[in-house]
Amino acid sequence: MFYSNSWTKCLIYLIFITSGNSECPKPQVERNQNVVLTNDALLKNDFPEGSEVLFQCTNGYMKAQGSESITCTSGEWSTLELICKKKDCGVPKEMPHLTYEFDKEGTLFGASARAICDKGYQVQGSSYRQCYATGWSGRSRCEVVTCEEPIDIMNGMISEKPDKQFPEYGDVIQYSCDEGYTLIGNISIECEEDGEYSFLPECKDVNDIPLKPTTISASITTSTVPPTIQGTHHSIGEHDTNTATKSPLDRDKVR
Incomplete structure (x- = not known):
């Protein structure tokens, strides 16, 4: 036991x-x-x-x-x-005038993408997006660039413009001058990609515009008449010729 x-x-x-x-x-x-x-x-x-x-x-x-x-x-x-x-987030949804620039991770988790708009458009929303476990962060879109409402010029006016308050990229505004004034510069301006206009034209009084100087070309005339020789001495040929033309009486005086 x-x-x-x-x-x-x-x-x-x-x-x-x-x-x-x-x-x-x-x-x-x-x-x-x-x-x-x-x-x-x-x-x-x-x-x-x-x-x-x-x-x-x-x-x-x-x-x-x-x-x-x-x-x-x-x-x-x-x-x-x-x-x-x-995880792969895939390529973000396509939007008009919008493309993306990806980093070395591409579209995989942790990657980042920069939103790029076409010329004349600007990013609205997220400029950069991140690939998270749930997908891409933020939202991006591209909107056309607009310029301020165009202004009149002194002694002139807007003769033609788009039918909108704020012109968009590429829109053209044309100007004309009042009677008695002439336009200096381009007749039109354009809304540019940075939201600014090209240089405004000017309207100046026609009497204030200096005339361009006229160039007169003078011609030089060359005379073909030989110059007159003055003096008391003659060449040998001239002396003989003069002697030959004298009268006999004058020749006797010479002797």
Whole structure:
């Protein structure tokens, strides 16, 4: 009887030790696995032999492959096979005159996109959008640029303009001058992409506008008449000719 009771106690002790050694520690995962324990697994403190716990993908990630569970066997956990990948927000909804410039993450969770409008349009809403677990943040749209209401000019008037209070990008306003005035500059102005107008024309009194100087080209006339030689000395040819034309009486005087 004594031996029987001792053996029973030893057996119970061995079972206790064995069962105690079969417990697994609280499961741990590496951060770069992008997985976490489910809420039920987090609330447990004891993980005896045969226990099973579940994992799930972290916020912004979704299951790509593998099992979400691991099992405690002989005091060790089985290998977690769950692989998670980033969620893809996809390309934001198309809007008129709007395109997006994406960063290196593209359209995956954590990525950012910059809203870009066509020339003459400006962003309304979010200039930058972020890809969250629930999708893209914010909203973006492009609206046409407008200019202030056009003004009249001194001694002139608006002769033609769009049928709207505030002209839009590309709209043209034309001017004309009152009688007796002339227009200096372009006859029209245009609403530009920055919401400003090109330079306004001016109307000036025609009498105040200086005339352009007239260029007169003078012609130089070259005379072909040789200059007159004055003096008392003659060349040899001239002396002989004069002597030959004198009368005989004059020739005798010369002798």
